[in-house]
Amino acid sequence: MSGITRRMALRAGAASILVPLAAPGQVERANAQSRFDWRRFRGERIEVTVQLSPRGQFLQRNNQEFEDLTGIKVGLEVVPEQQHRQKIIVEYASGRPSFDVTEVSLHVNKRQVGKAKWNTDIRPLIADASLTAPDFEFGDYGQGMVQYATQADGRLDSCPAGADYFILYYNKELLAARNVAVPTTWDEMFEAAKRLADPSKQIHGHIGRGLKNANVVLWSSYLLGTAQRDMIDANRQLITDTPDAVWAGETYKKFLRDVSPPGSIGFNWNECQTTFMQGRAAMWVDGIGFAAPLEDKARSRIAGKVGYAVVPRGPGPNHHCALFGAGYGIPEASRKKGPAWFYIQWALGKSNQLKWLTSGAGVPARSSPFRNEEAIAQSHFPRDFFQTLEASARIARAGLPEIVPVTQFRDVIGTALTNSISGADVATELRRATAEFRPILEQSERES
Incomplete structure (x- = not known):
């Protein structure tokens, strides 16, 4: 990945504080x-x-x-x-x-x-x-x-x-104008996104990754708020078609289909960043490294107007952010x-x-x-x-399973998520993807 990546965190950070080293x-x-x-x-x-x-x-x-x-x-x-x-x-x-x-x-x-x-x-x-x-x-x-x-x-x-860390970015100005509180659950965030949308100004309530492979880390952010929180079990078996995994997929689908811009199916982090920094999306969940460009007054229309919060909670007992x-x-x-x-x-x-x-x-x-x-x-x-x-x-x-073929995992599960945005049934897609990837994982576990 060229240019600014989410791992090149805080490129335009604050002024350096010098901490002297002893001689x-x-x-x-x-x-x-x-x-x-x-x-x-x-x-x-x-x-x-x-x-x-x-x-x-x-x-x-x-x-x-x-x-x-x-x-x-x-x-x-x-x-x-x-x-x-x-x-x-x-x-x-x-x-x-x-x-x-x-x-x-x-x-x-x-x-x-x-x-x-x-x-x-x-x-x-x-x-x-x-x-x-x-x-x-x-x-x-x-x-x-x-x-x-x-x-x-x-x-x-x-x-x-x-x-x-994956966090929640939000546009303070847009939330204040509609008197919307910072959401603390995914359900609250979805309802807030609907209220914050303003089609007349091409403002959307949410922006997120839709592109295959890149989208898995958003789906996993939802999964981390359920009772499951992992994508493989204690026996190193794939569990990406469980009820919790399907809930995460359904949540992903409704955010991308119902409260995000048209064409989000092709969005990676860079399209999301551009949309958000232009003030055309109210909320965005992604890596902390994007804070720097969002606060860059030379590039961002919303510099100084960005709010930061931990990711919302899901319906389960866990509350984690993707790492x-x-x-x-x-x-x-x-x-x-x-x-x-x-x-x-x-x-x-x-x-x-x-x-x-x-x-x-x-x-x-x-x-x-x-x-x-x-x-x-x-x-x-x-x-x-x-x-x-x-x-x-x-x-x-x-935010991803600790396996060797992690790129293949993102491709296979990511395809299922992309298909769901296009209207396919989430449970069916995740069952198909899980069945497709399971032998890949099993072979990898035997070989590694």
């Missing part, structure tokens, strides 16, 4: 009172590979800080997203990856990397006071991202890095796990995660940046943006 001498004196020493591996060299994104570029710009802090030399490679995913899998499979630290797209490669046990379980490293800085505070990471980075067998084989994200892992084959862990602590520590947020590099996996009053005061975003991030971090859950 090596100061660090050594401070660490003299603890078992941890940032200079323990000085003279070593590690190789790091990350995706080309504002986060990767941030690490490039600040690489010298880590080298000065630790005395560890870093060969940092920044590779475009799709190529990076392919590169690391090929190298992992070879048994001799060239890198000591890598970024892993959890929504794409988590299951593949986890089943092969290609990455080191970092829990023993975190527990080792001689290897983990006293102020690293792993408990600061959002619960949803920690769960996302943890494999089914309990191994934490990557450290949570960047998060992409996508990345983690940083250390290959099991690496012979430099100590220096690699030092790099991850620096890259994903409190200081740099705050800088990610305030410089526009991305949404951090940690929670403390969202409560930083200095960041909020200097930000281009309103307080409800930060409140929504913090609240979403608490209820986040994977």
Whole structure:
């Protein structure tokens, strides 16, 4: 995907807040009172590979800080997203990856990397006071991202890095004009969308993804509000044609058919973004990364008028928002796990995660940046943006099943959803799609 992607979160974020790093001498004196020493591996060299994104570029710009802090030399490679995913899998499979630290797209490669046990379980490293800085505070990471980075067998084989939460965007001006409250349930949102539509001004109550593959993450946002909340069961069997899955499909269908613009069947995130920033849609559920362009006064007609809220609740006992994200892992084959862990602590520590947020590099996996009053005061975003991030971090859950053939899954289920927008019966379409994909998943589970 070229240009701004939803994972290039907050590209036009607030002004940067500089958090000074201590000089090596100061660090050594401070660490003299603890078992941890940032200079323990000085003279070593590690190789790091990350995706080309504002986060990767941030690490490039600040690489010298880590080298000065630790005395560890870093060969940092920044590779475009799709190529990076392919590169690391090929190298992992070879048994001799060239890198000591890598970024892993959890929504794409988590299951593949986890089943092969290609990455080191970092829990023993975190527990080792001689290897983990006293102020690293792993408990600061959002619960949803920690769960996302943890494999089914309990191994934490990557450290949570960047998060992409699905949230509710709404046009404050349009809601105020019709005296409509911010909806807290999907039913309330549908009724609000009907009230907010103004055909005479080409304003629609809702906008959302209709395009095959891209649409699955909106359907899963509805499913996460039911009793089911997962697309595979504990036995790794596909469950995408259950009553809850059908309810999610029916909800998806009525939002796209009844309260969205004509032609939504062909909309991906970019068409949704354009429609919403032109003020022609009242509400939109999608990734947090679109906040930046929506608040860009040079591009958006509604800059300063955007409201932020957690996704509405469904009819079930659960309330989750769809989560996508990345983690940083250390290959099991690496012979430099100590220096690699030092790099991850620096890259994903409190200081740099705050800088990610305030410089526009991305949404951090940690929670403390969202409560930083200095960041909020200097930000281009309103307080409800930060409140929504913090609240979403608490209820986040994977927005796609943790399987290897995830792209095929999105294609097959996405086709069923697209057909439903065209008028097909939802239950029939989901039964057909489930039957079509089930052998694909079963073969993948046998092979991986």
